[in-house]
Amino acid sequence: MVGIDWLLALSATMFVIGMIGVLIRRNAIVIFMCVELMLNAVNLSLASFSSFHGNIDGQILVFFALAVAAAEAVVGLAIIIAIFRNNLTVDVGQINLLRW
Amino acid sequence: MTVYIFFMLAVLAVGSALAMILNKNTVNSALFLVINMVSLSGIYLLLQAQFLAVIQILVYAGAIMVLFLFVIMLLNVEDEEKLFDKFRFKYFLTFLLGAALIGQIFYSIAGAADMLPEISQSMVTVGTVEAVGDVLFTQYLLPFEMTAILLTAAVVGALMIAQHKIKKEEA
Numbered sequence: 057m058v059g060i061d062w063l064l065a066l067s068a069t070m071f072v073i074g075m076i077g078v079l080i081r082r083n084a085i086v087i088f089m090c091v092e093l094m095l096n097a098v099n100l101s102l103a104s105f106s107s108f109h110g111n112i113d114g115q116i117l118v119f120f121a122l123a124v125a126a127a128e129a130v131v132g133l134a135i136i137i138a139i140f141r142n143n144l145t146v147d148v149g150q151i152n153l154l155r156w
Numbered sequence: 157m158t159v160y161i162f163f164m165l166a167v168l169a170v171g172s173a174l175a176m177i178l179n180k181n182t183v184n185s186a187l188f189l190v191i192n193m194v195s196l197s198g199i200y201l202l203l204q205a206q207f208l209a210v211i212q213i214l215v216y217a218g219a220i221m222v223l224f225l226f227v228i229m230l231l232n233v234e235d236e237e238k239l240f241d242k243f244r245f246k247y248f249l250t251f252l253l254g255a256a257l258i259g260q261i262f263y264s265i266a267g268a269a270d271m272l273p274e275i276s277q278s279m280v281t282v283g284t285v286e287a288v289g290d291v292l293f294t295q296y297l298l299p300f301e302m303t304a305i306l307l308t309a310a311v312v313g314a315l316m317i318a319q320h321k322i323k324k325e326e327a
Contacts, residue, residue, distance in 0.1 A: 060272050062162070079246075
């Protein structure tokens with residue numbers, strides 16, 4: 057098995073890809089998927105630390121993070137649907153109701 | 157052997173993540189995210205975390221991505237005509253920020269390389285369904301029940317937000 061530094065590097069790379077996606081994309085659904093990608097990247101580093109330490113608590117935390125991610129996806133997609141119904145777009149550049 | 161499998165899965169994960177953020181079609185992005193999650197689940201299997209691997213496929217690749225695809229088909233948004241239509245300062249800044257962040261993280265990983273844990277002997281037993289369930293239903297029982305309440309609240313909230321406004325017509 058590879059060392060834990062490779063797993064952490066993979067996790068960091070995926071996190072940064074997700075962050076770049078959030079910043080450059082304008083489609084709200086794709087931004088949301090990038091947030092899921094970042095959550096996954098953090099889950100990977102939690103799980104790898106858990107396995108390398110031989111301590112189960114990290115994997116329990118991943119389980120709870122997954123449950124929270126599911127709840128967050130449901131509510132976020134509902135919000136996207138509500139916005140689309142009002143504005144007929146999911147382009148975050150054109151949704152500026154709350155912009156000062 | 158596991159090293160080769162790990163690097164194959166890692167390349168697949170990073171490649172599909174890149175393809176996801178660079179794809180114009182939203183459905184293709186969602187499918188690339190599914191590939192990413194399946195390869196992550198393979199990495200969980202290499203880490204001997206079988207429970208997490210199964211949950212990753214069931215919950216993420218199964219439930220959440222189906223929800224995403226439903227919403228994409230429901231909204232029927234057209235493709236973005238061009239991703240990088242013109243050179244913008246924003247893209248440059250984003251790339252710079254990403255490079256700075258990944259540089260910082262790699263630097264801190266390299267700096268802490270001697271403090272990182274080695275592979276533990278108990279790794280083979282720590283991630284089984286039995287071990288996870290044992291801890292989950294004794295030590296973490298209260299958070300587990302709270303998760304149930306959270307999911308119920310999320311479902312009710314999503315229904316409230318996404319339903320059509322029922323116009324009350326005065327007769």
